[in-house]
Amino acid sequence: MELTTPGVATLRRDPDQRALGDAETADAALAASGDGRAFERLYRAHVARVHSLVRRMVGPDHADDIAQDVFVRAWTKLATFRGEAAFGTWLHRLAVNVILARRTTLGTERSRYADSADSLDGVAGRPAAPELSMDFEEAIGRLPDGARQVFVLHDIEGYRHEEIADMLGIVSGTSKSQLHHARMALRRHLER
């Protein structure tokens, strides 16, 4: 079954995964009481997803540092995890918060959301033959910051425009517009 809950759109829940979810909730409880092994199990289970989210949102240069920050923050906040949602959902939202908090330090500020159509066209307008086979991930990485973050949060992570607008401090219309520009730029890099 595909869940439609924002932020967990990519999580599918079947009986095995429900059992896994219970195991992770138990690990989270153990980790909250200081069990380092339990926390390492949670780290191993989620590091790929967290790292991928960070890499797509801020690029590869700072991905390792910020992914570490996410898990350090998770360790300090474990007591606030009540088990009402899946641990992965809780961690994912925490990761988004850590990433967004780091945007300022990394120079990705709100003004960047006024990405000009020119800069987006620049991503799309490289029609040389090698670009056609450009890795889709790499093409996402070449989007301007604002368009890239909205695209990642909406199309990859499943958040709604209203949530994205709230997280990024923009209006919903800007989020929709950025998403459309990002998609228009990326269609040039589809597999032919």
Added chain:
Amino acid sequence: MKDQWTDRLSEYLDGELTGPERTALEAHLASCDGCRTTLDELRRVVTNARALDDRPPTADLWPAVAARIGLSSRFKARPMVRRFSFTVPEVAAASVVLALLSGGAAWLIGRRGTVPTPPVLVSERAPALLNAPAYPGDARFDAQVADLERAVARGRGRLDTATVRVIERNLRIIDRAIRSAQSALAADPANSYLNLHLAQEMRRKLELLRQAATLAGARS
């Protein structure tokens, strides 16, 4: 080619247009090859995005994370109980007291000819099931759980209520995971993942009970 409808195609794709807007756009699509092509490409972009695989970092970040949260080695947990330190004279005095108490107890037992119920040593590691298979109805598992639960119950009054609540909440979570695994195994007894998962949960229950018993004992 771009027209007045091109910039609305994503909203159409996401089902965010109003009824009249949707009707108008669909009418336009019927006669505009360019917009149909663009819509198809946008749809493929969305499909690609949803199909992206997550990739782990090229280097293992765990050692750095562990160091930053104070886990000095890979398998060392953050200490849960207060650390005690004693001076040499204190240790010597404690030894004398222990020897006197042991001698006195032995003398009493010999004199009365009765065998008192041996105390449960909550700080002693019970014969570990950690490396043994655990399964529902395993007598050793049940016996250890019962022993540890008695030890925790005895020391419960010495724990503060917040600690007791955390322990009980965690036990409920683990018990729920055990029941869930048992129920899934009833339908699929040969499922190796479920068997492993159940064994892990049972081991976790023992670990938590041991920690709780040690904590209760350490504060006595």
